[in-house]
Amino acid sequence: MHRCYRVSIGGALRFLKTNDARHAEVLRAEADGLAALRAAGASAPRPLAQGVAGSDAYLLLEYLELRDGGDFAALGSALAALHRNAGERYGWHRDNYIGTTPQPNGWDDDWPRFWLERRLRPQLALARRNGFRLPEPGVAALAGHRPAPSLLHGDLWRGNAAFSAVGPVLFDPAVYYGDRETDLAMSELFGGFPPAFYEAYGRTTRSRPATSSASRSTTCTTC
Numbered sequence: 001m002h003r004c005y006r007v008s009i010g011g012a013l014r015f016l017k018t019n020d021a022r023h024a025e026v027l028r029a030e031a032d033g034l035a036a037l038r039a040a041g042a043s044a045p046r047p048l049a050q051g052v053a054g055s056d057a058y059l060l061l062e063y064l065e066l067r068d069g070g071d072f073a074a075l076g077s078a079l080a081a082l083h084r085n086a087g088e089r090y091g092w093h094r095d096n097y098i099g100t101t102p103q104p105n106g107w108d109d110d111w112p113r114f115w116l117e118r119r120l121r122p123q124l125a126l127a128r129r130n131g132f133r134l135p136e137p138g139v140a141a142l143a144g145h146r147p148a149p150s151l152l153h154g155d156l157w158r159g160n161a162a163f164s165a166v167g168p169v170l171f172d173p174a175v176y177y178g179d180r181e182t183d184l185a186m187s188e189l190f191g192g193f194p195p196a197f198y199e200a201y202g203r204t205t206r207s208r209p210a211t212s213s214a215s216r217s218t219t220c221t222t223c
Helices: 021-039 072-083 111-129 181-186 195-207
Strands: 003-009 012-020 047-053 056-062 090-092 096-098 101-103 106-108 150-152 161-164 167-170 176-178
Touching: 012 021, 021 047, 021 056, 021 096, 072 150, 072 167, 072 195, 090 111, 101 111, 106 111, 111 176
Parallel strands: none
Antiparallel strands: 003 012, 012 056, 047 056, 090 106, 090 176, 096 101, 150 176, 161 167
């Protein structure tokens, strides 16, 4: 989706993403999400600079040498640790993106309503604009469901997690506070993760309670 480069700046390797200037907000939202993951204790690339230069938007990140294979049990435990960061409400302080598709957020105290208004209806409206005939969505199955608002990666498929020499790394997030099961559901897309990932996630979740992150700043103030 973006043009990506490994660059050397003052002798230091960096990872540079660029796109047309009209996508500057996509990269700004990514920097915000990466900062949030890092503030919550997750391993993610550090955002260094973000902006627009001429006709191009850019996001400069620390460079990490990544590989696809690694300790998936450690990745499952890392996700469980991320989910233990609990908010007071569902949503996020800004909208962000799944790819280049806008993901509306805002804050809500009711999970079924948030899921309906911020997730289902926008996606179905997009499908209808692309020619699909779909009924109005309902959330009756979620009636009375009040999960803890966990900090989510928000776009956790196999291509958005990898491994460095020191362990698992998460990237390309679309963060918000919501039901942790949404991350697990998305993790099953496009082949999913090995059983060790889910087994470790379950063990770690059962062993430790959630902790509030309401007072933790998750806004990227350096980007």
